[in-house]
Amino acid sequence: MAEWHLKDLQTALACAGWRVEAELPGNDYNISGTWKVTRGKSEEIFIDFDGLDDMATLPIEQSYGCGVRGRPAPKLYFGRMGAKGSDQRTGWQSVLRKFVSELETSVR
Numbered sequence: 001m002a003e004w005h006l007k008d009l010q011t012a013l014a015c016a017g018w019r020v021e022a023e024l025p026g027n028d029y030n031i032s033g034t035w036k037v038t039r040g041k042s043e044e045i046f047i048d049f050d051g052l053d054d055m056a057t058l059p060i061e062q063s064y065g066c067g068v069r070g071r072p073a074p075k076l077y078f079g080r081m082g083a084k085g086s087d088q089r090t091g092w093q094s095v096l097r098k099f100v101s102e103l104e105t106s107v108r
Contacts, residue, residue: 003061005078008092012100013037018045026057033060034069043107045069074102 010020017039024034024046032051038044046069051058058064065077076099082088 002078002081004081006061008096009066009076009099012096013103016100016104023060026051026060028057030057032058032063045103045107068103068106071106074099074106 013020018037019039020035021038022036024036026032026034026049030050030052032049034049035047036044037047047066048069049060049063050065050067051060051063063078065075067073067075076095079092079095080088081092082090
C-alpha cells in the first residue's frame with residue numbers, strides 16, 4: 001500500500017524487542033518480499049509480504065498485507081492511513097497492535 005505501513009510495522013516490532021535483520025526477495029509470484037526478524041539469539045521469524053497481482057508481483061512497498069511464514073495467524077492487512085485522530089488511523093493502529101500481540105503469542 002505505502003512505505004508508511006512498513007515503517008509503522010518496523011517500529012511496532014522494535015517496541016516489542018524484534019529487529020528486522022534483513023529484507024529478502026520475494027518468490028516472483030505471490031510474495032513481494034520477506035523480512036527476517038530476530039529477537040535475541042534464539043528467536044527468528046520470517047514475515048512474508050503479499051504481492052499477488054494480475055500481471056506481476058508487486059514490490060514490497062506496494063504490498064497489501066503480510067503474515068508470519070508457516071503460521072495461519074497472525075495476518076495484517078494494510079488499510080488507508082487516514083488523518084491523525086481519524087477512525088481510519090485509530091483502526092490501523094489497533095490492528096497493528098493486535099498483529100504484534102498475536103505474533104508474540106505464536107512464537108511462545
